[in-house]
Amino acid sequence: MQGNKRNEEKRARIVHLVILAVLQSAMAVELVFLISEQQWVHVFLVTGIMLTMALPVVLKARFSVQIPSEIQILAILFGFATLFLGEVRDYYERFWWWDLVLHATAGLLLGLQGFMTVYILNEDRHVDLHMRPSFLAIFAFCFSQAIGAIWEIFEFTMDQVFGLTMQKPMLGDPSGLTDTMWDLIVNAIGALVISVAGWRYLSRARSSYLDNWVRRFIARNPQLFGD
CATH class of the missing domain: 1.10.8 (Helicase, Ruva Protein; domain 3)
Known part of the structure; x- marks a missing residue:
């Protein structure tokens, strides 16, 4: 094994x-x-x-x-x-869809990151946390959306300060607001997908790549989890 x-x-x-x-x-x-x-x-x-x-x-x-x-x-x-x-x-x-696809992917990856962070703490016997799968799913979703919102603030700041076009103007809306809202929407869809998938795996006690990654992370980093 x-x-x-x-x-x-x-x-x-x-x-x-x-x-x-x-x-x-x-x-x-x-x-x-x-x-x-x-x-x-x-x-x-x-x-x-x-x-x-x-x-x-x-x-x-x-x-x-x-x-x-x-x-x-x-x-x-x-x-x-x-x-x-x-x-x-x-x-x-x-490609008009490139930005949307990447934001959806970001939602998936950030949701996975949030899920793994809390799941690791939940599995660590040295940390007194015992959270339900539903809470882990909600945290992963909120974590992904929070980082997505911070990124949109960063894009707005870069455009305003340095005159860039990170917020892509869309037809009928040169301000970039429509682009920002679609970015947040597809980010939410990606985060929802990974959150529901993680919840289903944990609720049904199935093994997944998430379990393998978490176990390998803990095994490779024993200094983070005590003896």
């Missing part, structure tokens, strides 16, 4: 490294073209994305917290789709 778990973790790490290498290669090629065209703002952005994605792998030995590879894969794919494809490759302008 332990051997199977180790093999599963090893495969996940290999997949993580392969995906990271492919994405980094694509961005490196784009970086060459951006430099030749002297698009310095995008050069800075792509360089920042590449460094941000690479640092967790480069500095892994120094991290006191080890995160499951599957979660790291989801994070780098989302960052690539949002920042590189969205901002640098102009997918937000090319």
Whole structure:
């Protein structure tokens, strides 16, 4: 059993490294073209994305917290789709649905993050918490919506202070309000999906990827949970 778990973790790490290498290669090629065209703002952005994605792998030995590879894969794919494809490759302008899909995905990922955070505390015998599955689901939903709202505030602030267009003007509404509301709506849909799925798994005592990620997180980080 332990051997199977180790093999599963090893495969996940290999997949993580392969995906990271492919994405980094694509961005490196784009970086060459951006430099030749002297698009310095995008050069800075792509360089920042590449460094941000690479640092967790480069500095892994120094991290006191080890995160499951599957979660790291989801994070780098989302960052690539949002920042590189969205901002640098102009997918937000090319495809009207790109922003909505990413916000729905963000709702899923943030809901998963909120669910895992409370679920880990609930499973830790050193923490006196015994929460019902319904509460975990509600917390995951609210957590995702709260972060989504903070992100919309960030977009509004960047547009107002630096004159950017992170809030995409829509037909009939150049203010960006409609874009903001649709972002929050699809974020809520994504958060609701993951919250209901998590509630069903916990209520029916089924095993899932969530259980595997939580157990591996606890096993890799015993310093966070006492002896």
